[in-house]
Amino acid sequence: MMDDTLLEMKNISKIYDNGVFANDNISFIVKKGEIHALMGENGAGKSTLMKILFGIEDMNEGKIIFDGKDITNYTPQETIGIGVGMVHQHFMLVDSLKVYENVVLGMEPKKGIFTDRKKAKNLVNEISKKYNLNVDADEVIKNLSVGLKQKVELIKVLARDVKLLILDEPTAVLTPQETQELFDQLLLLKENGHTIIFISHKIKEVKQICDRVTVLRRGKLVGTIDIDKASEEDISRFMVGRDVILKVDKSIQNFKEIILSVKDLSVSNKSGIKLVDKVSFDVKRGQILGIAGVEGNGQNELVEAIFGLRDCSGTIEFNMKDISDKKIKDRREKGIAFIPEDRMATGLATKATVWENLVSNIIDSDIIKTNKLLNNNKIKEYSETLIENFNILCSSIDHEVNMLSGGNMQKIVVAREFSSNPDLLIANQPTRGIDVGANEFIWKKLVELRDQDKAIILVSADLNEILELSDSIIVMHNGEVVGSFVDSKKVDENELGMYMLGLKRD
Amino acid sequence: MKKIKDFIKDIETLRTLVALSVSFLIVFILIIIISDSPTKALFDFIIGPFTSIRRFGNVIEGSLPLIFTGLSVILLQRTGHYNLAMEGAFFIGAVVATAAALIFKGPPLIILLVSMLSAMLIGAIITGIPAVLKVKTDANVLVTSLMLNHICLYVGMFIIITYFQDPKMNSNYSYMFPDGVNIPTIFGVTRINYGMIIALITVFIVWFLLNKTSFGYKLTIVGKNQNFAKYSGINVNRLIIESALIGGAIAGLGGAVDLFGMYNRFQYSGLTNYGWDGILIAIVARHKPHFVPFAALFLSYLRTGANILSRTSDIPSEMISIIQAIVIVLISAQAILSKYRQKLVVEKTLSGEVI
Incomplete structure (x- = not known):
């Protein structure tokens, strides 16, 4: 093995219980001291791969080597112990606790049986000074902006002596200005010898700060390339397999x-x-x-x-009428129709079938009924029309929605909400x-x-x-x-x- | 070639069968260890229920109350809440049916009808209480419904003892029902009665309700994702209450049918446990109403076998509780066969089949 290799994941394969091939024989290497982008559309298998690295998910096949050690069968705790840290897309912070309390949670410095608060605060201040992360150690998390919360997450990981830092779509919740600030901090971390895996599907950002990029598509490895040798178009083609410029x-x-007039809504x-x-x-x-x-x-x-x-x-x-009650x-x-923010929690009943999800807004109407009773043929016809018009990929309307990909799930929501015109x-x-x-x-x-x-x-x-x-x-x-x-x-x-x-x- | 989805369905069926076989196996082993004459004991247990018309009759009549409570549980749990008041509803249904039969005067058929309707009404009220409390005050359905069962038992016993107890009897039995106020038997030798017809009609009604009406569709959706139901414009609270009312009415009717079919006076001395059995029935029938009669027959068959066993051999009939417990644990255990399932799914995926 080469000297500058920090992490090697070899021939990783993972098949979920519903038959989805999440990772198909994926291998990639992260070198010491680089910012390595992991790219791919949603459902490409990025998160699964990272979960496997952490030991949260079992793999069907494969081997993981970190810093020369075989960590294939490590538990999440052991993985964290050897210096792998992750900042999740959804923050894992206790809202009612202060910044320093969150940072030292689970590794509190002790003075007798009590937490040494002074030492904890010093630790936070030291790290935030070193990496230019300006966060007040005494502030309560729930008063912080999203950008600051992310900084706390960074401090939390850095306090645990991390060698490899994984950031899962860190810019998704940030404004352009905050993103820029984050990038400056990441580059500073890199200078200090940290290795970073940067998960994203924004090509511009990857181009801006990463050294190499590994691209996944539909669970398969497309390849790893050096950033300075590739243009944005190259990476884009790599990701989707065709040229797409979203216009x-x-x-x-x-x-x-x-049509709608909202006044003083609180x-x-x-x-x-x-x-x-x-x-x-x-x-x-x-x-x-x-x-x-x-x-x-x-x-x-x-x-x-x-x-x-x-x-x-x-x-x-x-339409000129008050509808607030x-x-x-x-x-x-x-x-009025509504496409909700969270399709899994609100937009769909994922354990119900495709047709059950397509007709929920017209269940009382006569479109799918004969003599007031549900008519299976009408339901079938109605659902199949929507499936065709909205290009939903599924082989039967009786399948459970959770067997479909995210894009097809969302199309079900969209199809249903458009259906009422x-x-x-x-x-x-x-x-x-x-x-x-x-x-x-x-x-x-x-x-x-x-x-x-x-x-x-x-x-x-x-x-x-x-x-x-x-x-x-x-x-x-x-x-x-x-x-x-x-x-x-x-x-x-x-x-x-x-x-x-x-x-x-x- | 079969699609993976169908194939997963097959595995679910297989899992039910495996669970049943494993529990049988455990029982066989227990019998062999405990009994002095294991072959005879095994024979009595498995073949016993089919050796006479009377015994086979026992199997069928024993399944009758189970069909009602199984259906009741399917409706009560449909919206995703664990309403367990069917036990109390079944009992209080029998109490109120007794009261109605002894108070009202008239043609037997009318009395019978009025009694059953009263039982359905009180059953609906009982299971409706936890649902209304849930909707209005967010009280935990599990807790309130369990409490309610005890209230049903003691209030019911109070009513029977205070107003309807027959002083000529040593136990807390009620007076005899008027002549003709009973559900007649179908075959003379056994106690199989026309209650079975009522049960099968109820099975059909529940199946129809759940599969053919928008009401049933909405219940399913509420059970699968309450947020989604609300967002779709479904009145979630109303459905939680309505499904509880129907479930309770069925349990109450079950109490009345059991009472008039099997006895000529009220003679329960405590909760019947048929409500709890309903949970097992619903699980084995995988919450599909048309499987309920089969699940009920199966449990009744086991019970009859265990009964014969306890009379003809040295094995106590409590054995049946062990089987029941094992069946519940095994069927609810999602992990059984999961390795096997994963292996098969992996194979299918590798061979390039689409979902």
């Missing part, structure tokens, strides 16, 4: 009458904290209104309230975590709907999506609308970023 053709905007959580604070806006027929913002700034709560999934105060007028069923019947479609993160093909398809469908003079509210954490699709944009920060742009062409990524961070407001 969408849109006709000139042509707004008609107002949402509070159980402890009375305002998540949405007196938000007002209008949506017109023929308009795609993008709601931009760093995740967790009230966008989700706002659209859930409009659809009736949350209690709120203020008025919601749809209407049930979800009534709102659906009046012509809604006057207003609320799309909350409609393309999160799905492959490029499905992404393109859903974008096209959204624009089609807009061109039929329907209204669309689009919430997305992906600025590219917001800028590409929206006719108009509002930006949310801390539950408030801090900026609104009637014409989305008059604003760019950087300016939106300033609004999203709360650095600028109208």
Whole structure:
């Protein structure tokens, strides 16, 4: 084995119980002191591979060597013990504890039987100074922004003397400015001799800070290449196997009458904290209104309230009528459809079959009934039409939804919500975590709907999506609308970023 | 070639069969160890239930209450809550049916109908209570329904002892039902009665409800993902209560049918345990109503065999509790055959089959 190899994963194969080939004979090497990108569309097998490295998932075949040691059968604890650390996409922090308490959790420095708080704080301050991670050790986690929470995660991992640091889509929740800051810190870490695996599907970012990139596609290894020898287009072709530049053709905007008018809408959580604070806006027929913002700034709560999934105060007028006390069923019947943020938790019943998921919004209607009773033939016909129109890949409508890929699951949600031909479609993160093909398809469908003079509210954490699709944009920060742009062409990524961070407001 | 999905379904069936066979095997071993004449004991246990019409009749009549409670459990658990009040509902159903039969005067058939309807009503009320408490106050259904079973037992016994106890009897038995207030038998020798027809009609109704109506569809969806149901515009709370009401009505009806079919006066001295058996039936039938009669017959067959065993040999009939426990554990154990299943799935995937 070569001297500069830190991690070698050899011929890793993993097949899940539902017959999905998550990893098919994957081998790759991470060298000491490099930033190694692991790329691939969702469902390509990146997370599975990292879970196998950590010992969270068993593999069917393969070998893992770390720093010259065979760690194939190590448990997660043992893996952490030898210096592998991971910052997960969803933070693993205790919200009610302070920064330093989170960092030393499980490895508290002791003074007698008590935690040596001074020593713990010193540890945090030392690390944050060394790596330029400016976090107040005494602050409580729940008061921190997403960007700061990520820094705490970094400190947590660094405090455990990590040799190999794995970052799972770290920029997904960050603004452009925060991303830049993170990259500076990562480069500093690299200078200090740390090795980093950077999981991402954003080519620009990988190009910016990584040394080499390993690309996976559908569970298979496509290859590892040096970054400076490859262009962005090369990597893109590597990832999807064809040239895809995500753009969408849109006709000139042509707004008609107002269809939804929201006034002073506020949402509070159980402890009375305002998540949405007196938000007002209008949506017109023929308009795609993008709601931009760093995740967790009230966008989700706002659209859930409009659809009736949350209690709120203020008025919601749809087609000139107040609908704020209407049930979800009534709102659906009046012509509102909703693509929820989390398809697994809300958008689908994953243990139910494909057809059961496709008909849930029309179960009381006569479309699938004969003499008031469910008619299997009609259900079959109806479902198969949707499957065909929306290119859903599944071999039978009786299959459980959890056997499908993320993109096909999302297409089921989209197909169902489009099927009622809604006057207003609320799309909350409609393309999160799905492959490029499905992404393109859903974008096209959204624009089609807009061109039929329907209204669309689009919430997305992906600025590219917001800028590409929206006719108009509002930006949310801390539950408030801090900026609104009637014409989305008059604003760019950087300016939106300033609004999203709360650095600028109208 | 078979699709992986169908093939996984086959494995589920296989797992049920393996669980049943393994539990049988364990029982055989126990019998061989304990008994002085194991061959005779084994014969009595397995073949015994088929050796006379009376014994075979026992198998069928014993399955009757189990069908009702099995169906009841399927409905009660459909929305994903563990409502266990079917035990109390079955008991109190029999109590109220007794009261109705002894209070009302009229043609026997009318009294019978009124009694059964009252039993269904009270059953629905009993299982409805935990569901309403869940919806209104978020009280844990498991806890409230378990508590309720004891209330049903003691209130029921109080009613029987205070108002309907026959002083001529030594036990807490009620007066005899009026002439003709019973469910007649179908075959003279056995006690198999027309209650079986009611049971099979109920099986059909539940199957129909769950598979052919949007109500049944909605129950399934609520059970599989409550958030999704709510988001789809389904009134989740109402369905939780409605499914509990129907489940309780079936349990109450079961109590009345058992009472009028098997006895001529109220003579239960405690909870019947048929409700608990219903859980086993629902599990073995994999929550499909049309499998319930078979699961019920199977359990009844085991019981009859164990009964014969205890009378003709040195094996106590408590043996049956052991079998029951083993069957439940094995069928609920998801891990059984999982290695085998993984191996087969891997093979199928490698041979290039699509899902």
